[in-house]
Amino acid sequence: MDVKDWLATIQGTGIARKLAAGQMLYDQGDPAIGLYEVVSGKLRQVRVDPEGRVVVVGIACAGDMIAEGALFSPIHDCAATAVTKAVVRLYRKARLLAEFERNPDASLAFMAMLFGQILNLRVRLERRSIQSARDRVLHYLTANAGGKEQAVALPSTVKDLAAELGLTHEALYRTLSAMTASGEIARRNGKICLLAPL
Amino acid sequence: MDVKDWLATIQGTGIARKLAAGQMLYDQGDPAIGLYEVVSGKLRQVRVDPEGRVVVVGIACAGDMIAEGALFSPIHDCAATAVTKAVVRLYRKARLLAEFERNPDASLAFMAMLFGQILNLRVRLERRSIQSARDRVLHYLTANAGGKEQAVALPSTVKDLAAELGLTHEALYRTLSAMTASGEIARRNGKICLLAPL
DNA sequence: CGAGTGATTGACTTAGATCAATGACCGTGG
DNA sequence: CCACGGTCATTGATCTAAGTCAATCACTCG
Numbered sequence A, B: 001m002d003v004k005d006w007l008a009t010i011q012g013t014g015i016a017r018k019l020a021a022g023q024m025l026y027d028q029g030d031p032a033i034g035l036y037e038v039v040s041g042k043l044r045q046v047r048v049d050p051e052g053r054v055v056v057v058g059i060a061c062a063g064d065m066i067a068e069g070a071l072f073s074p075i076h077d078c079a080a081t082a083v084t085k086a087v088v089r090l091y092r093k094a095r096l097l098a099e100f101e102r103n104p105d106a107s108l109a110f111m112a113m114l115f116g117q118i119l120n121l122r123v124r125l126e127r128r129s130i131q132s133a134r135d136r137v138l139h140y141l142t143a144n145a146g147g148k149e150q151a152v153a154l155p156s157t158v159k160d161l162a163a164e165l166g167l168t169h170e171a172l173y174r175t176l177s178a179m180t181a182s183g184e185i186a187r188r189n190g191k192i193c194l195l196a197p198l
Numbered sequence C: 001c002g003a004g005t006g007a008t009t010g011a012c013t014t015a016g017a018t019c020a021a022t023g024a025c026c027g028t029g030g
Numbered sequence D: 001c002c003a004c005g006g007t008c009a010t011t012g013a014t015c016t017a018a019g020t021c022a023a024t025c026a027c028t029c030g
Helices: A003-009 A093-102 A104-128 A133-144 A158-165 A169-181 B003-009 B093-102 B104-128 B133-144 B158-165 B169-181
Strands: A015-019 A024-026 A034-040 A043-048 A054-060 A079-082 A086-092 A151-153 A185-188 A191-194 B015-019 B024-026 B034-040 B043-048 B054-060 B079-082 B086-092 B151-153 B185-188 B191-194
Touching (some): A093 A104, A093 B104, A104 B104, A133 A151, A133 A191, A169 A185, B034 B093, B086 B093, B093 B104, B133 B151, B133 B158, B133 B169, B133 B191, B169 B185
Antiparallel strands (some): A024 A079, A034 A086, A043 A054, A151 A191, B043 B054, B043 B079, B151 B191, B185 B191
8 A cells, every 4th residue: 555545545644735836834843733745736845954054855846745754743853845836735643643543554555665765865975976067967867768769857956956966057057968968868857868878 | 671671672583693804784775674683783774876886875883773773775785894893683674663653652762763764874974075184083082081080992993984074094194193192082992092182 | 925995194086065147937025 | 019127058168177197105915
C-alpha cells in the first residue's frame, strides 16, 4: 500500500488551503499543527542555519508531502513558501496519529514514504561529493530524467537548481551553456534533455 | 516511546553477530534480510554510484541502527563494513513487520527514528552548501559537539571525516592545523575540542 | 621486517566563487 | 497603458581557496 492510496482513504479529513505565489505557508519555528500534501503548484522549503545561511531543503511539487516532521516535533524545522500559486491540504497531527493507531498499513505506508525521503536525501548528498560542476549536473540529470526522451523539467528556477546542486547560479549557467554547446544536453522550453552520447 | 526502549522489549529476538575489523557485513545489492543494531564498534556505510564513485553514507556507532531500508527494499542500497571489531544484532524483517502490526507504539517509535535520520541528512546536506572549508568544519563541530567541554570524537579516521565534509583529506588537515594555530580548536587524543572565542 | 594505510606538509594549478554589468520579463500601481 | 522596481537569465573579468600531485613519517599487522 502506498501513501497516496492511504491518504486517499482519509482524504475527506484534509483541509485545503490556497496560497498565492510568494506566500509563506509556515515559517521555521512556527508551531506545527500537521502535515501538508501539495495538491497543485510548487513550494520551496528553506532552512536557515544558526549562522544565518539560507539552504533550500527542497522543492515540493504536486503529490509531495511536506512537514512530515510535524508528527514528531512541536515546531517546524524549516519554512515553506509558495513559489507559484498553490493549493495544499492540511492533515492534522492528531488525526494521523489516530489513524496510525488503528491501521498498521497506514503506518507502513508512511514509513515507506519517510524512507523514500531518506533515499532521496542520500542521493542528493552523494551528488555533493562530486567535484566537477559538469558531473554534478550529469548526476542530477541521470537521476531525474524521465519520459520518452530523457528530459528533466527544472523544479522552479535555474537559480534554485544551482542551490540544489551546490553551485553558484553563474557557474551553473556556464556549465549548462558548455554542455549545450558540446551537444550533451539540449534545452527546450524549461526542460533539459539529456542527449545520448554518440 | 523511543526506538531503543522498544527494541529492548523485543531484544530477545535479535541475533548477535561478531565482525572483525575490515569485515563486510553486507554489500550493496545483497538481499536484505533485516536490519541491524550496532551493539559495539563502528561500521562504515558506503555507496558506490553508477559512475563508480565511492561515497561514505555514514559511520554507525554503538546504538545506531543500520539498513532500515531492508524493510522496504529486497536488497541493500549500500554496503556496510566494520571499521573496528564490532558486534551487531540482526532483527529480521518479518518479525519487525509483525511487531508493527501488533503494536502501534513500535511503529511510531520507528517512524520517529526514520525522521531523526531525515533531520540528520538534512543537516549534512545543509553543511555541504557552505563554501569555506573552515566554516564547514565549524558547522560540523557545533552540530556535533557534546560533553562538558565541547568536544567531538572523530567518527573513525580524519580521512573519513574529510569525506563526510566533502573535502579532500589534505584540505582538512590544513584547515584543522590552521584552526588549531588560531586557537579555535584543540586536538586531544582523537577528540577535537571547540574552544570558546575570546 | 616489509607492505599497506593513515597523517602531515609542500608546491602548483585550476575550477568555480566573486564582483559586476546588461537585457528580458513580470506584476503593480498611478 | 506605461513606467518602474524587482527578479531571473546570461556573460565577462578576476581571484583565491581547495583540488591534485608528490613526498615523508608513523603505525599496525601479518
